[in-house]
Amino acid sequence: MTLPPHAAFATASAVPSRAELRDHLVRTGIAGDIATTRENNLDHYRSLALRDPHYMFGLTFSEEWTYADVLELMAKKAGVIADPAHRQGQDTIDPERTIDAVEAMGDRVAEALRPGGTRVIVATGHPTGLLTIHLALARFLEARGATLLSPAEDWSYVSGGLGRRRKIRYLDDVAMLSDGGTLVHTHDPAPMRAMLAEERPDLVIADHGWAGAAGEAGIETVGFADSNDPALFAGEAEGKIAVTVPLDDNVLPRYYRPLTTYLIDRIAQAL
Template identity: 70%
Template sequence: METATPPSRDELREHLVRARIAGDVATSRENNLDHYRSLAVRDPHYMFGLSMEGDWTFRDILALMAKAAGVVPDPGFRSGQDTIDPDRTLDALDAMGDRIAAVLKREKPRILIATGHPTGLLTTHLALARLARRRGAELLTPGETRAFTHGGLGRRRRIRYLDDVAMLDDGGALVHTHDPAPMQAMLAELDEAGQDRPDLVIADHGWAGAAGEAGIETVGFADSNDPGLFVGEAEGKIAVTVPLDDNVLPRHYGPMTGYLVSRVESGL
């Protein structure tokens, strides 16, 4: 949950590094480079529902991730500790907060919030949902209980909302997912019902990618090994992508969440 007194930028920078949300993160260089290669060959698992208009070679993706997230830019550095620049995280949090505030200042905004990382970032999304409700936004919940078969293995997963934040469950647990299909189905359901699409989507993974691909203003969070949303931002489909380790202990996101909520409120 968010902290009672939000930290200053300098205090949050120290916390991000100490909690390894940024700085020397747990994601290895080998894992980062493997995912950049996978995206370069258009592996759908890493595209998050986004079509990529540019060529986006492995070198292009590495250069983008060095610029946007602060990973080591040297392609010859192939193993060991990789990094996320905490100042890039802070800058993106500020930009995200400003975007959310701008939408909340509209009359009766419609917002959709979702996460593919319920073991980490759920607490942040729940806090943003509470904030949106307090400020008069309508939180959309299309597709509840709609089922999907994952990975051809016959496991059926359903859309489930917890306090208006969408996730997937497998019947007994909330699950991690990159899949864009749930967001695509949610938007299709709104269209079929003749309802307006959201003014803003706050999400991660395929939830964010599919919304951005559909032309909806989207802000999201992404790890250094998930380059898809950063490419989407570079191509103008994602409004803001915040670089961070997306699966530290949920309590460690409290200061970051408090800072982000405070940034939104300061813009209202």
């Protein structure tokens, strides 16, 4: 009988071994052969090389970051296929690189928590996938004595060319962007900039433009990024982002549970 991808970890308390987590990441498509196409990855790498603001996540770069440079970086950091002649079809994220980055993230978060009274902002631009990780992290951090900040709540602005007004909304201390009736996907760094203008934390755990804007502002920042979102990896290479975890950022939310449990256990063990 073939078990569903999440069946081996039916309870949140079951901490997988590294080997078990690796197998789970591949089975669920969080890493290994991913849903993001090669064409989409390469298109976004070109866009970053051309300094398209939508793909820069609020970061600025001192290095040139040509298309070839970005592809080389993503092969090194995320495990996408390095061959530039591979232009269509399947692409990959190396699960070993994902787990290495999860462990590095756990160590950096623990380091930030050790002094006590750590002020943290948690935010996500991908509420349909990564929200579940951020919610669990927020609960854990609060239980370990961190202060979860919620600056600029209900701050709003007109986003994009369609004149849509969006605002910052918090769900259990995790910041997201809302258009009033729904939580929306965003690359935009503007909301995080508004938050930092009101209150600066010691640590930011985020993704997309939320992470990019925080890293650009010189705040200790760890984050998650898909293989088609190279900006945070470039930011990490230039020292603006502390750790970037490569993963598919929009699989079924329950599939992230073993990764989340592994990350939280890593933080707890490092404290």
